[in-house]
Amino acid sequence: xxxxxxxxxxxxxxxxxxxxxxxxxxxxxxxxxxxxxxxxxxxxxxxxxxxxxxxxxxxxxxxxxxxxxxxxxxxxxxxxxxxxxxxxxxxxxxxxxxxxxxxxxxxxxxxxxxxxxxxxxxxxxxxxxxxxxxxxxxxxxxxxxxxxxxxxxxxxxxxxxxxxxxxxxxxxxxxxxxxxxxxxxxxxxxxxxxxxxxxxxxxxxxxxxxxxxxxxxxxxxxxxxxxxxxxxxxxxxxxxxxxxxxxxxxxxxxxxxxxxxxxxxxxxxxxxxxxxxxxxxxxxxxxxxxxxxxxxxxxxxxxxxxxxxxxxxxxxxxxxxxxxxxxxxxxxxxxxxxxxxxxxxxxxxxxxxxxxxxxxxxxxxxxxxxxxxxxxxxxxxxxxxxxxxxxxxxxxxxxxxxxxxxxxxxxxxxxxxxxxxxxxxxxxxxxxxxxxxxxxxxxxxxxxxxxxxxxxxxxxxxxxxxxxxx
Ligand SMILES: *Cc1c(COP(=O)(O)O)cnc(C)c1O
Numbered sequence: 001x002x003x004x005x006x007x008x009x010x011x012x013x014x015x016x017x018x019x020x021x022x023x024x025x026x027x028x029x030x031x032x033x034x035x036x037x038x039x040x041x042x043x044x045x046x047x048x049x050x051x052x053x054x055x056x057x058x059x060x061x062x063x064x065x066x067x068x069x070x071x072x073x074x075x076x077x078x079x080x081x082x083x084x085x086x087x088x089x090x091x092x093x094x095x096x097x098x099x100x101x102x103x104x105x106x107x108x109x110x111x112x113x114x115x116x117x118x119x120x121x122x123x124x125x126x127x128x129x130x131x132x133x134x135x136x137x138x139x140x141x142x143x144x145x146x147x148x149x150x151x152x153x154x155x156x157x158x159x160x161x162x163x164x165x166x167x168x169x170x171x172x173x174x175x176x177x178x179x180x181x182x183x184x185x186x187x188x189x190x191x192x193x194x195x196x197x198x199x200x201x202x203x204x205x206x207x208x209x210x211x212x213x214x215x216x217x218x219x220x221x222x223x224x225x226x227x228x229x230x231x232x233x234x235x236x237x238x239x240x241x242x243x244x245x246x247x248x249x250x251x252x253x254x255x256x257x258x259x260x261x262x263x264x265x266x267x268x269x270x271x272x273x274x275x276x277x278x279x280x281x282x283x284x285x286x287x288x289x290x291x292x293x294x295x296x297x298x299x300x301x302x303x304x305x306x307x308x309x310x311x312x313x314x315x316x317x318x319x320x321x322x323x324x325x326x327x328x329x330x331x332x333x334x335x336x337x338x339x340x341x342x343x344x345x346x347x348x349x350x351x352x353x354x355x356x357x358x359x360x361x362x363x364x365x366x367x368x369x370x371x372x373x374x375x376x377x378x379x380x381x382x383x384x385x386x387x388x389x390x391x392x393x394x395x396x397x398x399x400x401x402x403x404x405x406x407x408x409x410x411x412x413x414x415x416x417x418x419x420x421x422x423x424x425x426x427x428x429x430x431x432x433x434x435x436x437x438x439x440x441x442x443x444x445x446x447x448x449x450x451x452x453x454x455x456x457x458x459x460x461x462x463x464x465x466x467x468x469x470x
Contacts, residue, residue, distance in 0.1 A: 014058045021059075025066050030091065033077035038426040040073045079447040080425040080455055082440040085271055085401075090303040090369075090445065096356030097305060100349035107145070108347045110335035116349045117336055120145060123351045123358070124312070127296070130363055131276035133289050133312065140316025144342045145308065145351055149270030150188035152295040152311040155323075155343055157192045159293055159313065160235035160264030162322045169322065173197045178226050180204045181237035182214035184244055186268060189237060202231075210433070211396050212247030214238075216257065223261055235264040240285050241272025244432045244439075245393060246401035248272060252287030267291040270309065272399055274301035277367055278374070284397055292318075298354050301370065301400075303445055308350040316341070369445040373400050376447045380440065383456045389463055393437055400442035403430055406463065412436040414466050415459075424458045 029036065076086045105113035107120045124143040128135055136142025146152045157179065161168055168174060177198050181189055183205045193203045204226070206219045223233050238254040239247075251267060258265035267288055273296040275281040276288065288294060294312040298304040313319050319341035326332060326340075339345045358366060377400035384404050385392045393403040406412055416429045416438055430439035 018058050018062060021062050025062075026094075029075075029077050033075055033079075033088075036070055036073050036075050036078075037423050038075050038078055038081055039420060040071055040075070075426075076444070078426075079444045079451050080423075081444065082425060082427045082442065084428065085300045085441045085443050086306075087300065087303045087443040088446060089305040090357055092357040092360040093302075093304040093353035096353035097350060099356075100352035103349075105349055106346045107349050107351065108339040108342070108345055109337045111333075112346070113349065116352070117338060119349075119355050120338065120351045123354050124310075126358055127310065127312065130358075130366075131273055131288075132282055133276075133294070136314060136316040138315055138317045140320055140341065141338075142314065142316030142319075143310060143312045144319060144338065145310055145347070146342070146344070147307055147348075148299070148309040149186070149268070149295050149297040150191065150309070151343065152270070152297075152309040153186070153188045153266075153268055154192040154195055155311055155319075156264075156266045156293040156295060156313075157189075157196055157198075157235060158343075159318050159322050160266060161196060161198070163264050163292070163318065164232060164234040166321075174232060176202075176231045177234045178202050178204055178223075178231045179235045179237065180206060180219055180222065180233065180263075181268075182206050182208050182239065182242075182249060184208050184212055184214075184242040184247065184249075185237055185239050186243050186270065189268070208247075211394060212242055212245045212249075213396060214249050214254070216250065216253050219254075220257060223257070227261075233261050233263050235266055236261075237266045237268055238291075239272075240267055240269035240288065241275075241397070241399050241401075243271065244430055245395045245403055246271065246397055246399035246441075247395045248284050248397040248399065251285055252290070255287045255290040264292045265290065267294045270295045270297040271300050272397075274298075275370060275374075275399055277363065278370055281374075281398055298350075301373070301443060302354065302366075303357070303369065303443075304350070304353055307348075308354070373442050373445055373447060374398060376400075376449060376452045377402060377442045379449050380442070380452050380456060383453075387460070389460065389467075393432075402440045402442075403432070403437040405435065405437050406467075409463075409467050409470070410436075411463075411466050411470070412438055415463055418462045418466060419459060422462065424462060425455045 075081055077088050105116035107113050107116040110117050121141050124141050165174055179193060190200055194200050204222050207215050226233060236254055236258040238249040238251050255265050276285055292314050296310045298308050299306045323342055324340040381402050384390045389407055390404045391407050413429055416427055419425050419427060427438045427440045430437040
């Protein structure tokens with residue numbers, strides 16, 4: 001073994017130096033994201049390196065890693081990146097998350113993270129203020145953090161299952177449960193239905209119109225016909241910010257139907273909820289405060305790094321009733337153990353990054369970032385709409401996703417690839433209602449109107465070039 005490479009005895013010799021190097025590397029990307037291409041990928045050279053039998057110096061490892069990232073990178077830092085909803089992570093969030101990793105406190109159990117537990121409760125209460133959702137009915141916090149929107153949706157549907165039949169916690173699921181959502185709902189709903197044992201054939205998908213709005217009459221008929229056949233409708237799901245077009249489904253109407261048929265009403269607002277912080281857009285989500293549960297992904301328009309989700313629940317006791325469990329290895333000291341309200345036991349302390357962001361910017365500073373993204377999206381939309389080369393996909397919401405087709409040319413796929421390969425910008429190709437669109441999700445808070453105009457000009461040049469080549 002090479003003695004000099006063994007670093008386990010002392011940390012102080014390399015810890016702060018390595019952190020300084022990482023911070024220099026990251027600052028370089030934050031300050032000048034254009035020095036790495038939008039998507040640099042070397043997927044052909046994917047050999048697995050030799051198994052690491054002996055230790056190596058941290059310096060060498062960091063150098064190798066920095067090089068790897070530079071050559072294989074999805075550059076969400078660049079304002080010309082419009083893929084999915086993958087934000088440039090806000091440095092305040094990264095700083096908070098880094099501290100959280102270092103102190104290793106889990107908010108899952110009071111004794112393993114008392115300050116962490118309190119910070120989580122604080123952040124959950126702030127969310128309700130920020131998004132104008134009433135504080136929970138019970139003495140329970142009425143919310144949990146998860147690893148993403150998928151798990152939040154899974155837990156929401158478990159609450160729905162248990163609300164319909166409290167017995168199913170012991171005896172398993174009723175075979176005749178039915179859940180309703182629109183064709184545009186996220187695939188995590190399909191996965192959750194399957195994971196809960198409800199079975200995908202019991203997820204009923206309702207059609208949407210050309211603006212992405214769910215057909216309420218069809219929903220009502222589907223429920224009535226299912227009841228006649230002996231099924232038990234247990235949940236209706238509405239989406240705030242559909243993944244394809246960022247439409248906002250008619251939440252109030254869906255909530256009324258859920259109430260009428262005594263179903264759990266879940267709102268999947270993984271993408272859209274952050275925009276409830278802006279009064280004008282909150283208006284278009286009216287009724288969301290009536291939801292039994294709401295999924296929300298801070299790693300989308302809250303500009304956090306990937307892998308943090310949240311579920312807000314109107315009656316917080318439901319989380320406890322559905323998720324509590326124990327064992328002889330856990331002394332119950334009647335402390336506030338959040339694992340009793342969550343699927344997770346030990347869990348990352350991701351709310352610290354959010355705490356840092358919300359305190360560091362204040363609600364007002366955060367709103368400014370949201371509004372800048374919104375203004376730039378509106379500018380881009382007006383350019384597309386006024387241009388006879390393109391056909392805008394009209395939707396009912398202002399959420400910052402823009403989709404459009406090329407007029408009569410059918411070159412959506414070519415244009416997306418051209419923009420990506422020539423480092424112009426990174427839209428994605430959307431197949432929606434059997435038509436292709438270029439999809440632009442604005443999620444970089446550093447975008448500016450000047451940048452939008454220059455990107456748009458380049459897209460037009462690319463279009464002209466491709467259409468002339470036809
Ligand atoms: C992103 C998203 C999800 C899934 O979230 P993950 O964090 O990827 O698990 C679910 N629903 C909607 C509407 C989303 O936009």
